[in-house]
Amino acid sequence: MKQLIGNQNKRLNGSLSVPGDKSISHRSIMIAAISEGKSIIHNFLFSDDCLTTIKTFQQMGIAINNLDNKIIVHGKGLHGLKAPKNSLNMGNSGTTTRLLSGILAAQSFTSELFGDNSLSKRPMQRISIPLSQMGAQIDTCNGHLPMTIKGNKISAIDYDLPIASAQVKSAIILAALYANGDTIIHGQQTTRDHTERMLNQFGKRKVVERNENQVIVHADSQLKGQTFIIPGDISSAAFFMVAATIVPNSHIILKSVGVNPTRIGIIKVLKAMNADITFHNFQDNEEPIADIEVKSVKHLKPIHIGKSDIPSMIDELPLIALLAAKSDGISTIHGAEELHFKETDRIETVANEFQKLGISIKALSDGFLIDGQSQWHLVDKNLNSHDDHRIGMTLAVASLMFKETINLAHADAIKISYPTFFKDLEQLLRS
Numbered sequence: 077m078k079q080l081i082g083n084q085n086k087r088l089n090g091s092l093s094v095p096g097d098k099s100i101s102h103r104s105i106m107i108a109a110i111s112e113g114k115s116i117i118h119n120f121l122f123s124d125d126c127l128t129t130i131k132t133f134q135q136m137g138i139a140i141n142n143l144d145n146k147i148i149v150h151g152k153g154l155h156g157l158k159a160p161k162n163s164l165n166m167g168n169s170g171t172t173t174r175l176l177s178g179i180l181a182a183q184s185f186t187s188e189l190f191g192d193n194s195l196s197k198r199p200m201q202r203i204s205i206p207l208s209q210m211g212a213q214i215d216t217c218n219g220h221l222p223m224t225i226k227g228n229k230i231s232a233i234d235y236d237l238p239i240a241s242a243q244v245k246s247a248i249i250l251a252a253l254y255a256n257g258d259t260i261i262h263g264q265q266t267t268r269d270h271t272e273r274m275l276n277q278f279g280k281r282k283v284v285e286r287n288e289n290q291v292i293v294h295a296d297s298q299l300k301g302q303t304f305i306i307p308g309d310i311s312s313a314a315f316f317m318v319a320a321t322i323v324p325n326s327h328i329i330l331k332s333v334g335v336n337p338t339r340i341g342i343i344k345v346l347k348a349m350n351a352d353i354t355f356h357n358f359q360d361n362e363e364p365i366a367d368i369e370v371k372s373v374k375h376l377k378p379i380h381i382g383k384s385d386i387p388s389m390i391d392e393l394p395l396i397a398l399l400a401a402k403s404d405g406i407s408t409i410h411g412a413e414e415l416h417f418k419e420t421d422r423i424e425t426v427a428n429e430f431q432k433l434g435i436s437i438k439a440l441s442d443g444f445l446i447d448g449q450s451q452w453h454l455v456d457k458n459l460n461s462h463d464d465h466r467i468g469m470t471l472a473v474a475s476l477m478f479k480e481t482i483n484l485a486h487a488d489a490i491k492i493s494y495p496t497f498f499k500d501l502e503q504l505l506r507s
């Protein structure tokens with residue numbers, strides 16, 4: 077239980093570098109492990125989920141060391157992984173489970189994967205179906221973990237993604253590296269493209285070709301170790317962008333944040349709602365970065381979000397619901413059914429926990445209806461993250477709007493993606 081001390085006229089002020097991006101940290105270990113030779117990774121995110129990915133590859137014989145906060149991976153090429161001696165513990169990490177499955181599908185050994193209670197409730201058929209079509213033999217427990225993956229020779233496929241998921245797309249891309257020909261993945265909605273960008277950076281020649289609705293993966297591409305700098309995580313920076321927008325008299329700068337176009341939905345929403353947010357020092361790298369300046373505003377406009385907007389802001393939707401609850405009017409979020417399948421059912425947990433804060437929010441089957449108010453009235457001071465890191469941090473931001481002390485149960489879950497969250501928040505809070 078963490079006590080969130082009531083906000084006695086504090087504001088956010090100063091600059092902060094948020095830790096490395098979670099999605100990119102996972103991919104850096106996986107892709108470096110199946111590349112040839114040494115990779116040096118700067119600004120890796122040392123969070124529980126990313127440590128799960130490191131441990132997993134160590135269990136498969138990859139030497140991974142931490143040297144002065146740089147991660148060194150001694151890659152062994154596409155065919156260099158060893159059969160793990162024990163079952164692989166995926167902890168709470170959906171990204172590790174699903175992306176890793178793509179690689180395991182092509183190995184000459186069998187692996188067993190299991191996870192914690194939350195991960196064991198999340199759907200795995202979305203990857204077992206395409207990976208089985210590619211040749212792997214996958215046994216799930218009614219579509220869930222624990223799961224056994226017997227690797228096999230991989231056939232190229234032409235696959236139409238039934239859901240807008242970067243994890244599913246990435247699992248297929250990683251398996252396709254081992255295929256007998258080029259794999260084509262179609263999808264109506266663009267999802268985060270870190271796997272595609274990183275493979276092209278590690279590839280001796282172009283590995284992935286892309287156009288708007290389709291990805292083509294060239295089989296038998298060789299990958300070579302690289303030096304790689306992971307940008308700050310926009311999904312972590314988002315907590316401070318929202319806090320600085322709604323806490324009066326705030327003014328912050330978030331340094332070197334990843335602003336990949338497939339991830340900046342939160343920025344577009346903030347701008348559309350009238351927030352004061354500006355990019356500085358934009359660098360169009362393999363993964364683009366910028367410093368982001370945010371000042372508080374008195375009035376936020378309500379927002380209407382639909383299905384095509386969702387993938388670029390999927391993990392920020394609890395925070396966007398919070399922003400909407402501060403706006404001058406009624407906001408709607410639709411097309412966000414995927415929230416049912418995250419660490420918790422985020423439609424249910426957001427609605428239930430926000431109601432304790434006196435926020436007028438209705439859970440819909442595919443999102444939320446929110447009636448914004450300038451002030452909320454505490455109904456129940458006992459909040460709960462339900463072991464969902466993003467819910468925990470969203471509630472901590474919400475608590476800044478109250479003078480009362482609020483209790484947050486299961487605040488520990490925050491270390492899944494942002495172990496230094498409270499320290500960083502404290503650094504920005506000023507009297």
Ligand SMILES: O=C(O)C1=C[C@@H](OP(=O)(O)O)[C@@H](O)[C@H](O)C1
Pocket residue numbers: 098099100171240241242243244246268390391414
């Ligand atoms: O590919 C990734 O790194 C992720 C993709 C998203 O999941 P889905 O692919 O299930 O939408 C996102 O919610 C998750 O936090 C990370």
Ligand SMILES: C=C(OP(=O)(O)O)C(=O)O
Pocket residue numbers: 125168169170171172391418419466493
């Ligand atoms: C859904 C998330 O992660 P994962 O799917 O990797 O558990 C998240 O970080 O919000």
